[in-house]
Amino acid sequence: MEERKARFENFCKLVKAILDKKVEKATVSNSLVSSLCCIVTSTYGWTANMECIMKAQTLRDNFIMGYMMPKKHLEINPDQPIVETLHQEVEAEKNDKAVKDLVVLLFKTVLLSSDFSLGDHQTYSNCIYCMIKPGQGTDEDEVTAEEPSAAVPDEIPP
Numbered sequence: 001m002e003e004r005k006a007r008f009e010n011f012c013k014l015v016k017a018i019l020d021k022k023v024e025k026a027t028v029s030n031s032l033v034s035s036l037c038c039i040v041t042s043t044y045g046w047t048a049n050m051e052c053i054m055k056a057q058t059l060r061d062n063f064i065m066g067y068m069m070p071k072k073h074l075e076i077n078p079d080q081p082i083v084e085t086l087h088q089e090v091e092a093e094k095n096d097k098a099v100k101d102l103v104v105l106l107f108k109t110v111l112l113s114s115d116f117s118l119g120d121h122q123t124y125s126n127c128i129y130c131m132i133k134p135g136q137g138t139d140e141d142e143v144t145a146e147e148p149s150a151a152v153p154d155e156i157p158p
Contacts, residue, residue, distance in 0.1 A: 001030055004078050011087045014094060015074065018103045022072065029075035036083055037076045037106065039114040045070035048115035055117065072116075074107065101127060 005028045015026040023039075032038060041047065046054065051070060054060065076083055086106075089099050108124045111117070118124050 001028075004028055008076065008078050008087060011090050012076065014090055015076070015103055018100050019074070019107055022107065023074045024071040026074040026076060028078050032075060032077035032079075035077060035113075036080045037074055037110050039110055039116060040073045040075055041070040042073075048117075052115075052117060074110070101130065105131065 008028045012026040012028065016023060019026070029038065039048075046069070078084065078087070086099065086102060089096065089102075093099070105124075105127050108118055108127070
């Protein structure tokens with residue numbers, strides 16, 4: 001276990017740097033078996049459900065909510081092939097934009113699977129679209145015009 005932690009130490013530091021204030025720390029997990037990664041909160045921190053309940057309160061104070069939000073720790077499973085490949089890409093080139101996008105995508109996906117809120121759903125959707133485009137052979141800079149849906153009328157009749 002110590003060898004794995006030492007081997008992935010730079011990777012965890014880079015993941016923490018990319019995610020910045022979204023996570024308190026990124027570490028190698030010793031308990032994950034089949035998952036790529038997971039979000040862990042402190043013993044006395046809010047769960048994902050409690051965070052959702054507190055965000056839904058009518059008379060909430062955003063200033064105090066910042067202090068009460070759970071400190072998220074990202075635990076990474078080094079035995080997963082996807083994590084190993086990402087680790088190798090990080091070792092090859094740390095400032096690669098694709099690596100940063102993959103780390104953010106991985107984090108947002110684990111937020112969803114852990115029932116935490118994403119915050120900005122459009123950013124997540126755009127990230128997914130950017131990952132799909134190269135596989136489809138479309139140009140990344142190509143902009144498609146959005147056509148209005150035929151099912152939704154422009155005006156509602158009186």
